[in-house]
Amino acid sequence: MNALIVATLLAAFQPPVVKYVVSVETRTWKPIELKDVERILDNSAVSPLLQRGDMQLVKSDFAGLKSGDYTLLVSGRFIEEAEDFSIYMTFGPGKRQDLPSFHVSGTEPVGKRGMQEMQRVMEKLANQVANRLNQLLAPELRQVALPLQVNDVGEPQVPQLWQWPKLTTPDVPKPSKLLATLIDPRHTDSDRIQAVTGISSAAFDQLAARKALERCVLRDPSPAVRRQCLRELEPVARVNVQTQRVLLYAMRNEYDDDVLGDLARVSQAFTGLSRSEALDTWLFLIASPGTPAEAIDDIASVLSKEGNVPNLDVAVASCLRQGNSLFMKKYDCANDLLRILPPERRLAVAYDYLSHADAADVQDHMTMKEVMEWLIRDNQKPEGRACDILVALAVRSTQRTVQSTAAYTAGHCKDPTPAMVDKMASAVRERDSWTLIRGMQDMADASPQMKEHVIKVMTGLAERLKKQGCTAAPSEPSSVREVDEALKRLNYRR
Secondary structure, eight states: OHHHHHHHHHHHTOOOEEEEEEEEEOSSOOSSOHHHHHHHHHHHTSHHHHTSSSSEEEEOOGGGGGGSSEEEEEEEEEETTTTEEEEEEEEEESSOOOSOOEEEEEEEEOTTOOHHHHHHHHHHHHHHHHHHHHHHHOSOGGGOOOOOOBOTTSOBOOOTTOOOOOOOOOOOSSOOHHHHHHHOTTSOHHHHHHHHHHHGGGTTTOHHHHHHHHHHHHHOSOHHHHHHHHHHHHHHHTTOHHHHHHHHHHHHHOOOHHHHHHHHHHHTTOOHHHHHHHHHHHHHHHHOTTSOHHHHHHHHHHHHTTOSOTTHHHHHHHHHTSOGGGHHHHHHIIIIIGGGSOHHHHHHHHHHHHHHOOOOSHHHHHHHHHHHHHHHGGGOOOOTHHHHHHHHHHHHOOOHHHHHHHHHHHTTOSSOOHHHHHHHHHHHHHHOOGGGHHHHHHHGGGOHHHHHHHHHHHHHHHHHHHHTTOOOOTTSOOHHHHHHHHHHHHHHTO
16 A cells, blocks of 8 residues: 555656757758767757756657657757857647746857867857756746846846847948948938849849848848848848848847838748747847837737747746836737737736736726736636735726726636635725625635635625715715625525
8 A cells, every 4th residue: 555655656746758859950061960960969958957857858759749748859050151050949848838938049150160179169059058948947847937037127127048149240242333332321311222222133142232231231220221121131031041140130129110020021931940030039029128119019910820939938928027108019918929828827927917017007907907817718717826916906906997807807716715805805995996896706606615704704894884874876886885786696695
C-alpha cells in the first residue's frame, strides 16, 4: 500500500515532457557544415535547460514535436551579406497551454574569423540566448511569471525579451546622379520621389540602388518619400534577408502612422526565421509606450490573424499597463489580442492591469470592461487572488459601469469567500454602491454556506438602510430596492 502511495506521488510530480528540435538555415553562405552547427546548438543551447531538473527534454523531429507537454525550437541562421549568425529559441505549448510562450534570440558577427574562433563565438552566443530563456522560466517551470516591470511612475518598461541585430545605415557605393539626388535631403521631396521612380527597376540587380532605397527608408526626413522607397523595396524584401532586417529596424524606429502601416503590411510576407523576427517586431511595438496609438490598430489587426504566438502574453500585459492617454492602443490590445490567448492564461496577462487600474477617465472604462468580460468568456471562472482583485476594483471604483462589470465578474468566481461579500456590503453602506448587490447575490450560488452568509449580510444591510431613512424613487435604482429584490430571490431559492 505504501509503495502504491509513493508511486502515485511520484507520478503527480513528474516533470513535464518538453520535445525539442534543432535546425539551421542558410541560403548560400555555409562557413561551417550545418550538421556541425546543429551539434553546437544542441550542446550549448539545450544544456543549460537540461540542468534545471523541472522538465524532461526529449529530442524530436517536427512531426512529433507537439506530442510533448511543451515544445522547444532551437534555430540557427547564417546571414550571408552581413556575415552574421543568429540563434532563436522558442518555448511554447504542446499538449498543454497553461504557460506563456517565449521567444528569445541573439546575433553576432562571425565572418572573417578562423574556424575555431567562429565556433567559440557561436557557442558563447548559444549559451547566452539559452540563459535568457532560462531566466524567463525560473525558478520553477510551473510557477513561470511574466517579466513585466514598471518604472518609478508606474509606466511599463519594454521587457528585455528582445535583442535586435546591430545595424548601420547602408552605405551607397559610387552613387550615380539619381542615387545622389535620393540620398541628399537638400533636394526637394518631389525631386527625391522622381529619383526613386528612376531607380526602381534596378533595385533587384544593382547593390547601390538597393542600398540607396534602404537608406531612404531609414533616414529620409519625409514620410511620403519613405513610403515611396518602401514600395520599390517590397519585391526585394520578399527574398533578401538583409533588406528584411533593414525594414524591421525601420519599423521599430518609425514614428509616422502611415509608414508604420505600410511596413507592417510588407513584413507580413516574410517567411521562415524572418517571420519570427517580424512577429517579435510587431510585439515589441505593442509593448512599447512610444509606439503611436493610431498605428497600433493596424499592428493589432495583423497580430490577431497570427494566433497565439510567443511573447504575446508579455506584450499585451505591457500594453494594458500603459497610461490612460493611450486609450485606443489599450483597447485594441484588450479587444483584438487578449481574446487570442487560451482562457487559462488571460488572467495572468490582465492581473497587473486590474491590480492598478483606477478608472480615472471615461475612456479607460471601455478597456476595463472589455478585459473583465474576457476573463469569464469560454466558461472560465476566476479564482484565488483574481477574485480579490475584482472585488477590490469593484469597491474602490466610483464609476457605475466599472463597479457593475467588476461585481458581475467577481460573482462568477469559483471560490468566493465571506470576506469578499463583507467588503462589497461595506461599500454599499458607505457609498450607496447598489451596482455591487447583484455580484453579492451571484456569489451565493457557490455553496449553501455562502448563500446563508449572503442572506445574513443582506438582511442586516436592508435593516440598516431602512434605519437611515433611505427610500427609493419609483423610477431610479437604489440600494434599498436592489437589496429587497435580491433577498426575495435568495429566499425563494432557499
